[in-house]
Amino acid sequence: MDGDRHAATLLVRRTEKLVAQIVFKMLGNHPDRKDLTQDIYLKTFRYLPRFRFQCKLSTWVAQISYTTCLDHLQKYRLELITISTGDELSLGNTCSQEISGDIPDASQLLSIKERSEILEKLSTTLPPVYRTLITLFHKEELSVEEIRDITGLPVGTVKNYLFRARKVLKESLLNHYSKEDL
Amino acid sequence: MNQVHLNEEQLQDYAITGITDPSVVQHLTGCARCQVQVKAYQTLYSYIREAKTPILDFKAEELIPDRLPAINKEDSKEAWYLYGFLFGAIGLLTAGAVVFWGSIRWIFTGIVPWAIIIGFVLFSGLLMVQLMELYNTYRKKLRALNME
Structure with missing residues (x-):
């Protein structure tokens, strides 16, 4: 890419959505977002000669994005993976238990914007790493192996984090709808 | 009907894939609680899928530095030299064999x-x-x- 701005522009265009997803999920509305994105692309261009075609280029850029965000969060000593899985999440094991709350069909009642807002609200209960994993798996439809490549976490850990994140979000969703009394 | 509720893993798997063993389906048809749980997961997945993709509030292309770092092309050059040498040698040998066939026969x-x-x-x-x-x-x- 020696001086080839066209190739660089193409690279940015093709990866910016994925980079944005990771930066937003990891940092939220942090004021350093722009600086961090610049840092991600600077690293990408600097280390491009080290890219050995062992994964997709987008996965490699995502890997740089994730580690850059992680370093940034660690600098501020923010909680990255601890999740509250207290008693409030435990459910009964037999059919005799009462059912609380009802959920309207996703396609009904609410607009996409409203659903996005609800999800945004629910996601605040999750630590950044969980938010990112959930988005990469369910929204970006990446495989567990691709997420492993991006995050450097073992496959088992990725699956475990996804499981826990889904459970927390599901409980929050049920609580949300029982409170909203829909 | 199996009176024991489905565990979280079964609920999540069923909500994602819709594929499960018959005993799970049998339980689900008769258990309103597990139906609510599956519906909650399905709703959650659809919310995530439909969520708006965040857009950077600046043009990422503007972040490209004026002077892009030079790529080290030595590795790829090395491979091409090797193949060039290999095919060149084969070509020379073949040409030599054709020209001097009478002498080397x-x-x-x-x-x-x-x-x-x-x-x-x-x-x-x-x-x-x-x-x-x-x-x-x-x-x-x-x-x-x-x-x-």
């Missing part, structure tokens, strides 16, 4: 034809393997660059 006298055929097949096979490896490496690189 004696080398092959006394060698039975099938030995020459075996040698030729082995050589062609090795060349094919080498070319296939080159092609596979090229395909792998193209796949990696396909970022969509």
